[in-house]
Amino acid sequence: MESVYQALAKIGYTHPLHPTLTHLVMGLVMGAFIFVLIATFFRRESLARTAWRCMVLALIALLPTAVLGYGDWQHRFAGDLIFPITMKLILAGLLLVLLVVAIVLGFRTENWSRNVVIIYAVCLVVVIGIGYFGGELVYGKRAPKAATEETLVSEGALVFSQSCSACHHSDKPDYKIGPGMQGLFQLEKLPVSGRPVTEANIRVQLKTPFKNMPAFPELSEEKVEALIAFLKTL
The missing domain is CATH 1.20.120 (Four Helix Bundle (Hemerythrin (Met), subunit A))
Structure with missing residues (x-):
C-alpha cells in the first residue's frame, strides 16, 4: 500500500x-x-x-x-x-x-x-x-503539552546528536561512517537500503537496520517522531 x-x-x-x-x-x-x-x-x-x-x-x-x-x-x-x-x-x-x-x-x-x-x-x-x-x-x-513543530524539531536534533551523529553528518550528504543526512527527504531512495524515502522506512531502518547499522530499540515512538521531524528540516 x-x-x-x-x-x-x-x-x-x-x-x-x-x-x-x-x-x-x-x-x-x-x-x-x-x-x-x-x-x-x-x-x-x-x-x-x-x-x-x-x-x-x-x-x-x-x-x-x-x-x-x-x-x-x-x-x-x-x-x-x-x-x-x-x-x-x-x-x-x-x-x-x-x-x-x-x-x-x-x-x-x-x-x-x-x-x-x-x-x-x-x-x-x-x-x-x-x-x-x-x-x-x-x-x-x-496531552501534557501541545508540542509545536519547532519543539519537535528541537527534540529531534537532540536525539540525532545523542544517537546518530557519531556515524552521520547532519549538515552535508557526505559519508562519515554512514551516509550524511542532509537533504534526505529530497531523495527518492534511502542511500544504503535503496528503499523509498518514507517515514515508515526510516522507522524500519531504526528498528531492523539494513546492513551494518545498529538497531535502536530503546528509542520511544515520541523520540522517533521527533527525529523524523528533524531529518525533514535538513
Missing part, C-alpha cells in the same frame, strides 16, 4: 486514511443502539429492523476500515505494536465477532430479546473503546 500513500502525497494528501472510515462504523453502531432502544421501549418493529440493517452496514464497513487501519499502521508506525494499537486490534477483533452475533440473532424479529439489546450495548462500548485508543494514538502523548 506504500505506493498509494506516495501517490496521495504527490497531490498534497498526507493525512492517515483510516480515520476517514472509522466514523462510519462507529456512527452505524451508535445509531443501531439508539434505534434498538426505541424499538424495545415502544415496540416498534420497523425500528428494530433499521437497527439490524445498521449493524449489517457496520460489518460491511468494518473490512475496508480495517484494511486502511493496517495500511496506516505500517506506513506511520512500521508495524510497531505500541499499546494503543494493540488495544485497537483486540477491540476491532471483538467488534467483528459481536457484529456477526448481533446480526445472526437479530435476523428474525421474533428472536429479538434482551440478549440482543445487550449485545448492541456491548458493541457500542467496544466502538467507544476503539475511538478512545485512536485518540490516545494521536493526542495522548501530547
Whole structure:
C-alpha cells in the first residue's frame, strides 16, 4: 500500500486514511443502539429492523476500515505494536465477532430479546473503546503539552546528536561512517537500503537496520517522531 500513500502525497494528501472510515462504523453502531432502544421501549418493529440493517452496514464497513487501519499502521508506525494499537486490534477483533452475533440473532424479529439489546450495548462500548485508543494514538502523548513543530524539531536534533551523529553528518550528504543526512527527504531512495524515502522506512531502518547499522530499540515512538521531524528540516 506504500505506493498509494506516495501517490496521495504527490497531490498534497498526507493525512492517515483510516480515520476517514472509522466514523462510519462507529456512527452505524451508535445509531443501531439508539434505534434498538426505541424499538424495545415502544415496540416498534420497523425500528428494530433499521437497527439490524445498521449493524449489517457496520460489518460491511468494518473490512475496508480495517484494511486502511493496517495500511496506516505500517506506513506511520512500521508495524510497531505500541499499546494503543494493540488495544485497537483486540477491540476491532471483538467488534467483528459481536457484529456477526448481533446480526445472526437479530435476523428474525421474533428472536429479538434482551440478549440482543445487550449485545448492541456491548458493541457500542467496544466502538467507544476503539475511538478512545485512536485518540490516545494521536493526542495522548501530547496531552501534557501541545508540542509545536519547532519543539519537535528541537527534540529531534537532540536525539540525532545523542544517537546518530557519531556515524552521520547532519549538515552535508557526505559519508562519515554512514551516509550524511542532509537533504534526505529530497531523495527518492534511502542511500544504503535503496528503499523509498518514507517515514515508515526510516522507522524500519531504526528498528531492523539494513546492513551494518545498529538497531535502536530503546528509542520511544515520541523520540522517533521527533527525529523524523528533524531529518525533514535538513
